[in-house]
Structures are given as C-alpha cells and as structure tokens.
Amino acid sequence: MKELFKQIPSVDQILSKKEIKDLIDKFGYPLVKDSVRKSIEKVRDEIKSGKLKEKIPEMVFELIPxxxxxxxxxxxxxxINGTGIIIHTNLGRAVLPESVADYIKSLSTCYSNLEYDIEKGKRGHRDSHAERLLSTFxxxxxxxxxxNNAAAVMLIINTFAEGKEVVVSRGELIEIGGSFRIPEIMKKAGAKLVEVGTTNxxxxxxxxxAINENTGLVLKVHPSNYRITGFTKSVPAKDIAKLCKQKGVVFAEDMGSGNIYDLSELGINDEPTVKESVNAGIDLISFSGDKLLGCVQAGIIIGKKEYIGRIRKNHLLRALRVDKITYAAIEKHMELLLREKYHEIPVYNMIFKQAEAxxxxIEEFISGFKLENSELEIVETSSKIGGGTTPEREIGSFALTFNLNKSPEEIEQYFRSREIPVIGRIKGERFLIDFRTILKKDIPILKNYVSQLLSH
Known part of the structure; x- marks a missing residue:
C-alpha cells in the first residue's frame, strides 16, 4: 500500500502541469488548488479501501476537473414542474410573467432611483415605488x-405590541411549512400571546x-394549509374590526396566500380575497408576494396610512427591507394587474385553465410520436393550487402517463435525473406528468426526454 501512496503526485507537481495551468486560467488558482487537494484526498481514500490499485497518477488528474x-x-x-401543484414551495412558488422578468433584467444591470426623488433632487423612500400601485389596486x-410574510407578521406585532398582549383565536395558532409557528413569532417580536376561544x-x-389596557394588537390568522370542519364557529372580520375600533385597538390580519381571485368558479368558496378583508375594515393586512399574487417572494403590508407610518419608523424594518429587484418585480406585476392583463400571469393561467384544454x-403532444403499443396514455387527475391555499380542494386536470416495462419509480428517477429535471408524481402504480403546470416553452424539452425514454 505504501508503494501505491508514493505514486500520488505532490500538489506542486500537479500545479506545474500544462492541463492544470489551463484550468487555473479558466477557473482561478484558489479553486483549482483546492480541487487538487480534494482529488488527492479522494485517491488516498480509494487506496486505503482497496478499491484503487493501479493508474494512481492518472486517477488524480481525472478527478481534478x-x-x-x-x-x-x-x-x-x-x-420542469409536472406535479400539477401550481404554487409549489419546493419548486420556487410562482412563475413570473415574462414582462416582469424583462423589467427586472432592465433594472439589474444599471443604476436606479431606488432611494432618490428625481423631481425634488434629493433622497427619497424606496417604498414609494410599490406603494402607489399597491394602494391603487x-x-x-x-x-x-x-x-417575506413571516417577516411582515413579526414586524406588525413588534411595532404595535412589543411588551404588550396580542389577542388571537386559539383555532388560528397555526404552524406551516418550515416550522413557522405564530406563538414563536410572538415571542421573537417581544409580545405576549393571549389565546381566546377554543380550537373549534x-x-x-x-x-x-380579552381586550384590556395592555392589548397592543388583535390578530386574525389565515388557516393556510389546514381546515377545521364540523362543529365550528369563527367571528367575521368585519365584526372584529368594529369591536377593535370601539376599543381603540389595532386589528391586523395575516392572509398568508394573498388571494386576489374569485375562485368560486372552481368550486372553491372558502378562500377569502384581500379586497374582502380591506372592505371588512381591517387596519393592516399582510400576505405573500409569491403565492396567489403570482409575483416574487415578499411580505406585503397594506392598510391605513397612520399605521403603515408607524411601521416605517420601526428600526426592524431596515433589517427586513427588500432590494431594487423585488421592487421592480412588484411594480411591474401590479401594473399588469391594474391593466387587467391577467392572461400574462402564469399563476392565473394555470389556475383557471380548463381541464379539456x-x-x-396532451393529445397534441402524443401525436408527435410513432407509438406501437399505447406507450403513452392520457389519464384524468387532479391539480392543486398549493402554497397553503385551499389544501383540501382540487382542480380537475389531465396527465401524461407511461405504459412501459419499467416501474413508476424507475420512470420518475429517469425524468428527475435529466439535465433539466422533470418533477412529476407517482399515484398508485403510475408516474404522472400533469400538464396544468407544464410551461409551453418547456414542451420541446419534455418531448425530447420522452423520445429518449421510448427509444431505450
């Protein structure tokens, strides 16, 4: 074994070779040197385990690049998202409209008036770019x-209830993905939680x-990814708003998904809209930018000028603020919404796309292949909005599936291991690609992968 170790070239010997110098020119000295050390370590381990007994120098040089x-x-x-889950947190949530992406690019490679008031010729406020359009819409x-919305909720609580009490219904003390817990956010924001009612x-x-002289805030929380059904009762937001106004207490709502659409045509009647909360008289409303709004990750807070003003004076805001990219995205996206250009918003198109379409x-997709034994098949399935929206509700859809001499796990692994991974789902004994979430620009890529699969 000692003789094998002696065959490993030194770091200096390796770095002096022409092919390694070429790598250095391309990737830089620190990265290449680190890769040389790691390659040597890998070869040492292989020798120790008895797996490598010849061509030691060659193996080192093969490993470096x-x-x-x-x-x-x-x-x-x-x-490529073939899961049928439109707002898929693991896959990056909302797909941005092309015009929003173009606008982001146009402002990313130059200076901008992020905090400069061009008209007055002095420092401005970065919130002004998004506020105008958000307030109007x-x-x-x-x-x-x-x-993000967790930051928005924390900021609201800290601004109005640090050292005070926050009243929340026991049935709304939620935990969602990533262990986001309302009680824990309360503690971090420096407020005391006061639970009211029962779970149901x-x-x-x-x-x-529950409201007294030490109450800083009454908070209503969207149940997000769960529902309590059966013998239940909750208080309408407008009634809580009226009570808070009488008591002189700020009333805020964490809406989570930030729904802006009428989902009743999909048979979904329990997902309130942001505008409904505004009309109910809630003082402050927070929601995510990258869920049903269909934009980038952000925590958006809307409401009364007096209370937004107090939030802006909170020094915590600086730690949670967003950059020019986020403002550019929100500004352009809200412009699309104000102009009612919904057809340009991928989230909208996916949600309301008819199953028959x-x-x-998929029929058109399959027609491009010469099939012998119905290797490709269309099956009925169900999509979901995702992002904690209407977790029990599904939208009728169709998916592509495969009749091959392969297990669904093998087919799933094949698509997931492509250069551009295709993420589908296994249901029963079949691997499905739900076309509700397949973008048109990705169809040629998917066709190529399917063609390769069929030829194996």
Whole structure:
C-alpha cells in the first residue's frame, strides 16, 4: 500500500502541469488548488479501501476537473414542474410573467432611483415605488414591503405590541411549512400571546373579554394549509374590526396566500380575497408576494396610512427591507394587474385553465410520436393550487402517463435525473406528468426526454 501512496503526485507537481495551468486560467488558482487537494484526498481514500490499485497518477488528474465542476456548477437550476401543484414551495412558488422578468433584467444591470426623488433632487423612500400601485389596486391608504410574510407578521406585532398582549383565536395558532409557528413569532417580536376561544369555536365576546389596557394588537390568522370542519364557529372580520375600533385597538390580519381571485368558479368558496378583508375594515393586512399574487417572494403590508407610518419608523424594518429587484418585480406585476392583463400571469393561467384544454394539449403532444403499443396514455387527475391555499380542494386536470416495462419509480428517477429535471408524481402504480403546470416553452424539452425514454 505504501508503494501505491508514493505514486500520488505532490500538489506542486500537479500545479506545474500544462492541463492544470489551463484550468487555473479558466477557473482561478484558489479553486483549482483546492480541487487538487480534494482529488488527492479522494485517491488516498480509494487506496486505503482497496478499491484503487493501479493508474494512481492518472486517477488524480481525472478527478481534478470533476472536483472543480462540483464546486463551480450552480446548485440552483431550472426544473420542469409536472406535479400539477401550481404554487409549489419546493419548486420556487410562482412563475413570473415574462414582462416582469424583462423589467427586472432592465433594472439589474444599471443604476436606479431606488432611494432618490428625481423631481425634488434629493433622497427619497424606496417604498414609494410599490406603494402607489399597491394602494391603487387594493384601494388602501398605504403599503410597505418586506422580505417575506413571516417577516411582515413579526414586524406588525413588534411595532404595535412589543411588551404588550396580542389577542388571537386559539383555532388560528397555526404552524406551516418550515416550522413557522405564530406563538414563536410572538415571542421573537417581544409580545405576549393571549389565546381566546377554543380550537373549534371562537365568539365575538371572547375577543371583547380579552381586550384590556395592555392589548397592543388583535390578530386574525389565515388557516393556510389546514381546515377545521364540523362543529365550528369563527367571528367575521368585519365584526372584529368594529369591536377593535370601539376599543381603540389595532386589528391586523395575516392572509398568508394573498388571494386576489374569485375562485368560486372552481368550486372553491372558502378562500377569502384581500379586497374582502380591506372592505371588512381591517387596519393592516399582510400576505405573500409569491403565492396567489403570482409575483416574487415578499411580505406585503397594506392598510391605513397612520399605521403603515408607524411601521416605517420601526428600526426592524431596515433589517427586513427588500432590494431594487423585488421592487421592480412588484411594480411591474401590479401594473399588469391594474391593466387587467391577467392572461400574462402564469399563476392565473394555470389556475383557471380548463381541464379539456389540458387534455387537448396532451393529445397534441402524443401525436408527435410513432407509438406501437399505447406507450403513452392520457389519464384524468387532479391539480392543486398549493402554497397553503385551499389544501383540501382540487382542480380537475389531465396527465401524461407511461405504459412501459419499467416501474413508476424507475420512470420518475429517469425524468428527475435529466439535465433539466422533470418533477412529476407517482399515484398508485403510475408516474404522472400533469400538464396544468407544464410551461409551453418547456414542451420541446419534455418531448425530447420522452423520445429518449421510448427509444431505450
């Protein structure tokens, strides 16, 4: 074994070779040197385990460019979503409209007036770019933006209830993905939680009895990814708003998904809209930018100017603020909504796409292949909106499936291991690609992968 170790070239010997110098010119000295060390370590381990007994120097040199590639290759990459889940948190949530992406690009490679008032010739406020359009669309007095909705909720609580009490219905003390828990957010924001009602029933008098001189905020929380059904009761937002106004307490709502659409035509009647909350008289409303709004990750807070003003004076806002990219995206996206250009918004198109149109898309897709034994088949399935929206509700859809001499797990692994991974789902004994979430620009890529699969 000692003789084998002696065959490993030194770091200096390796770095002096022409092919390694070429790598250095391309990728830089520090990265290549680190890759050389890792390659040597890998070869040592292989020798120790008895797996490598010859061609030691050659193996070291083979490994070096591979180790460089491991580091330099981006880990965040494009995937094709065939799951049928429109707002898929694991796959990046909302797909941006092309015009929004173009606008982001136009402002990313130059300077901008992020915090400069061109008209007055002095420093401005970055919130002004999004506030104008958000306020107009939602018919509110003011708006501000932070990096996500969890931050928005924390900022609201900290601003109005640090060292005070926050009243919340026991049935709304949720935990959602990533262990986001309302009680924990309360603690971090420096507020004391006051639970009212029971898990399944809360009455207006429960709120009234809990509000006192130490109450800083009454908070209503969207149930997000769960529902309590059966013997239940919750208090309408407008009644809580009226009570809070009488008591002189700020009333805020964490809407989570930030629904802006009428989903009743899909048979979904329990997902309130942001505008409904505004009309109910809620003082402050927060929601995500990358869920049903269909834009980038952000925590959007809208409501009364007086209260938005107090939030802006909170020093915590600076730690949670967003950059020019986020403002550019929100500004352009809200412009699309104000102009009612819904057909340009991928989330909207996916949600309201008719199942029959999806079936026809798959038929057209299949027609491009010469099949012998019905290797490709269309099956009825169900899609979901995702992002914590209406977790029990599904939307009728169609999917592509495969009749091959392969297990669904093998087919799933095949698509997931492509250069641009295709993420589908296994249901029963079949692997499905739901075309509701397949983008038109990705159809040629998918066709190529299917063609390769059929030829194996």
């Amino acid at each position: 591979l180790k460089v590639e491991e580091v330099i290759k981006p880990s965040l990459k494009k995937v 939602f018919n509110v007095e003011a708006a501000t933006v932070v990096n 029933k809360t009455h207006l008098e429960d709120y009234a009895n 999806i079936r026809k898309e």
